[in-house]
Amino acid sequence: MAPAPAPAPAPTPPLRGPKRRHAISKRMVILFSASVSCVVVLLLSSLFIFHSPKPPISVSPLFHGTPKIAFLFLVRRNLPLDFLWDAFFQNVDVSRFSIYVHSSPGIVLDESTTRSYFFYGRQITNSIQVLWGESSMIQAERLLLAAALEDPANQRFVLLSDSCVPLYNFSYVYNYVMVSPRSFVDSFLDAKEGRYNPKMSPKIPREKWRKGSQWIMVVRKHAEVIVDDDVIFSVFKKYCKRRPPIDTSKGKLNLKLQKQHNCIPDEHYVQTLLAMHDLEGELERRTLTYTLWNQSATKMENKGWHPMTFSYSTAGPQRIKEIKGINHVYYETEYRTEWCLTNSTSVPCFLFARKFSKGAAMRLLSQEVVNDFDVSALLATPP
Numbered sequence: 001m002a003p004a005p006a007p008a009p010a011p012t013p014p015l016r017g018p019k020r021r022h023a024i025s026k027r028m029v030i031l032f033s034a035s036v037s038c039v040v041v042l043l044l045s046s047l048f049i050f051h052s053p054k055p056p057i058s059v060s061p062l063f064h065g066t067p068k069i070a071f072l073f074l075v076r077r078n079l080p081l082d083f084l085w086d087a088f089f090q091n092v093d094v095s096r097f098s099i100y101v102h103s104s105p106g107i108v109l110d111e112s113t114t115r116s117y118f119f120y121g122r123q124i125t126n127s128i129q130v131l132w133g134e135s136s137m138i139q140a141e142r143l144l145l146a147a148a149l150e151d152p153a154n155q156r157f158v159l160l161s162d163s164c165v166p167l168y169n170f171s172y173v174y175n176y177v178m179v180s181p182r183s184f185v186d187s188f189l190d191a192k193e194g195r196y197n198p199k200m201s202p203k204i205p206r207e208k209w210r211k212g213s214q215w216i217m218v219v220r221k222h223a224e225v226i227v228d229d230d231v232i233f234s235v236f237k238k239y240c241k242r243r244p245p246i247d248t249s250k251g252k253l254n255l256k257l258q259k260q261h262n263c264i265p266d267e268h269y270v271q272t273l274l275a276m277h278d279l280e281g282e283l284e285r286r287t288l289t290y291t292l293w294n295q296s297a298t299k300m301e302n303k304g305w306h307p308m309t310f311s312y313s314t315a316g317p318q319r320i321k322e323i324k325g326i327n328h329v330y331y332e333t334e335y336r337t338e339w340c341l342t343n344s345t346s347v348p349c350f351l352f353a354r355k356f357s358k359g360a361a362m363r364l365l366s367q368e369v370v371n372d373f374d375v376s377a378l379l380a381t382p383p
Ligand SMILES: *[C@@H]1O[C@H](CO)[C@@H](O)[C@H](O)[C@H]1NC(C)=O
Pocket: 168, 169, 171, 172, 372
């Protein structure tokens, strides 16, 4: 049942988030100013720590029956890539998956809003208005998880955006996540970042503050922890807020507003919550969703890095092959190399990727990445 191990790929540049690169120059200075023996000890200890196998964890009470993956789509309005997901779910036994969509309140998924019947009626009815970068985003994630927890067959929960695509067929994805008793949650320490607000202490001590990708895959036990949490969520709601843009009409008040911590809740909440519950030992500390960061964004623009959007021309077979060949991720702020594993077997790191335009998704479909699919049928009836 285990997915085929990854072929040994050529060394690939590590996935890098904004703060991961920035940390390196200072680290290098520290390294060089340390004595050689310290460096050797450091390297040896990091080898020892990061290459030793993870201790086994207890598996949550067995569910009798066919376990499902719950695909949780967090979307702005509709599902622009529904045609690709449609191909992905074609011919899959419906007892192996379920779909939940959090969209704007009032959006109903039916033949007038989606081309794929898999999504009909799959919107959750208690959805809220989401402001990107606000705590409403994590509330929406919690609503999705809560809806999916109502079905006891849902044993794995994967969060996806409206621009996410699968990189493999369903059976590969299913086996990959089902053999793992661990959640896949990108989570790391970043001592240099200024998003932690000391006012969160003591409810969230600084040493439990984590950062990582919003795009998670969790086991049922961890989904329950997220849905049951009131304490950490309310601290986030109060203190983890996005810095408002400068508003000239507010004059001097801007100075005060700009001094606030710029905090993106969805890049910290699940990671920090699981750390608070001492559950990090039950994680693969990486994301299953590939993001390509635009490294050309300059500091002058003061926007940090941005995810690049794949277009038809940049989603060619070679590029997709490279992404699928990545077998480790390097976390610069922790000197941690995460060799990608599921149930102790070496596997490619990424099952999904973002952000894909319709054209890019169309190209993926034509490459038969997700399924044997006759793309000409789709081209004959353009959306
Ligand atoms: C699914 O993908 C895997 C790996 O890419 C492949 O080995 C397998 O044959 C595919 N299965 C189907 C049903 O297409």
